[in-house]
Amino acid sequence: MTDVERLLHEHGAAPEHAPGFEAQLWMAIDAEDARQAAEKAGRESSGKPDGTTRRRSWRRIALAAAVVAAVAVLAVIVYPGRNAVRELQHPPVANAAVVVANVREALTSFTTIRATVISSRAGVTGPEAFEPGWTSADWFARAKVEGPAVPVGDPARIWATADGQLRNVAPVTGASWSYGPGPDGTIEVTREVPDSLELTRDVPPVSIDTADDATGVVSWYAPGYRWSTETGSFASAEKAFLVTGAPLGPPDSQGQVASWMGTEGFSLSALSVLAHGTVSAATYDGRPALVVGADVTPGPAVPQTTGSGISFYGQFDRIEITVDKATWFPVRFTTKLHGEVVDDSRLTDIRLDAPVTDALFTPSFPKGAKVEASDQGFRRVSFDEAAHTFDYTPLAPSVLPSDFHRLAAAVAPRSRFVVIEGLGEAAELPSRDITALDYRAGFLRFTVTTRSEAGMRDPRLADPFATEPDLVATPDQREKVTLESGALRGVEAQLATPTLGVPHLWAFHDGLLITVAGDLTRDQLLTIANSLEPLK
């Protein structure tokens, strides 16, 4: 390659499109569709058939169009079909259920995402103690947000695929990335981290995480940083972590292999709540957007089990999601208390369906880095193998929601359940003979697990999924249901749909604990649970 070619390759790229380019383009495409439809209708009404359609009257066309439109809207509300993303780009009357349905559809349609994540947070304070007769609501009514939300760290860069691969390049404390308008007017992160780790000694101090659900390999490395075990800070020995056999999904994997949305606070369970919310128009990064918001119950706030003071969780009374109108992709998630922002996580510099290579998600450590390897014990197997690994037959759904397909199966003789005790300290409980089956629809996922019930009836497992305080379901978000069909017919199951945690259901049956959890609505959870049959 000559110097000219090298320069063209390295520096010949053009700037990104101006904000709003794609939105404008899809509006132009919509206009083109409308023009073609009008042209066709004109030909038909004027008695000039185009050779492929027969003549119809305007009245019949209008009636047919109205019926089709009504069915399309109903179909999106009741059961989001895969054609919904583009067809309903500009609903005449913005309806939260329609927007949420389109968001779900968008999340099943795209195959990759590349984006910069910017998070900010504000502190919440309230009375030091409960007065007699107070409830959590009373405490939160007196709580207040301390000042505006401030950035939490610097922007992080994520890449994710619908196949369960995730790469997260995030600044380590003290890193100096800057984010803002670039010299050509685009908004950009000015210090990009090269994909190659060959330059590890020179790259900015960031951490690089990779995860792959299909292989169970997770890695973490902070190039250029050195970790001191003596001081507990980055100082001396360079360190990297490589985890194999990572769990597939919740309840085993919380905090391990998380989806990018979970990692960055984009909780899909919030969508169910938001479907009952309100919609307003907005502009985001210069593009038309919609904001869907809904009021929620904050809390709980409880006296600390040890010492004095109050512990409070779910410190918000409203959640909002901002949706890019052209793609229906969720780009911002915000929680608020008394109208003030508490947590804010937003995506920018987004590329959807941009090509990615497997190398991006392959752990790579420089020579000389001390890699600490561990195996969490979940071995990827075929679904056939999963059916016969242990002395029980795991359960699998016989009905899948639209667009979902099998992604991976994993088995583990042992795992650890992380639980929180009384909304306080975390504890780990051993779990045995686990079979996990993972299903995907684009960026949406759910996991079905079957395991021995041994040790799982511990009272600390009142909710086996409540591993983080903010993920705890409030009493009105929990219910007991009796399953009506399938292998668990007649079994009482517990169902929880916490505002930010993963929607989930669990039941004990025949010496086993069965769980279903993921990006599902309450009805979908029940449908799957009612369809569980022995895996063949």
Next chain:
Amino acid sequence: MTPSADGAEVVDLRERRAEAPTPRRSAHTTLAAAMAASDDRLRALAYHLLGSRDAMDDVLQEVYVKAYRHLDEFRGESTIATWLYRITYTTCIDHLRREKRTEPMTSEQIEDARPGIAGIDDHLAIRDQLHQALAALSPERCAAVLLVLRDGYNYVDAAEILGVPPGTVASRVAHGRRQLAAALSTDTEGGE
């Protein structure tokens, strides 16, 4: 739809992609996929030919709508990327004719803007310098250089896009390479 081993109705993504969706959805999907695959290169071509991001965006809006409008007529005789490239090139040339493109930089101006490459470690400075050097080429020569030297097209495919014989492409590339090398103070070694 594939019946799975456990009896579930499993939709395989590969099958899903092969399904025959509605014509409109199919056209949207095809266009979106083509954009995802080619937009970087189309932007580079339009940006360097037209000289500004605004003009680049204007032209690419026109290109994508044209492509969408005529998607049914795409016969598959070339790749969709090549087809898009050709639409982009001709639309850029039309745009330049309409706008009466500003005069290219003079050799004196290029000379003034020519610090040694080795002394520049700032990506932005190199990028600007390269952009200026490309802008100094004629649009036809600039397009040939980008197609062959940057995007790796062979002369035959580039000729199809540019609507000229392969020999003309080779000539444009050779002259363009020399002109760029002179502007950027770099060598011209390397075969074609």
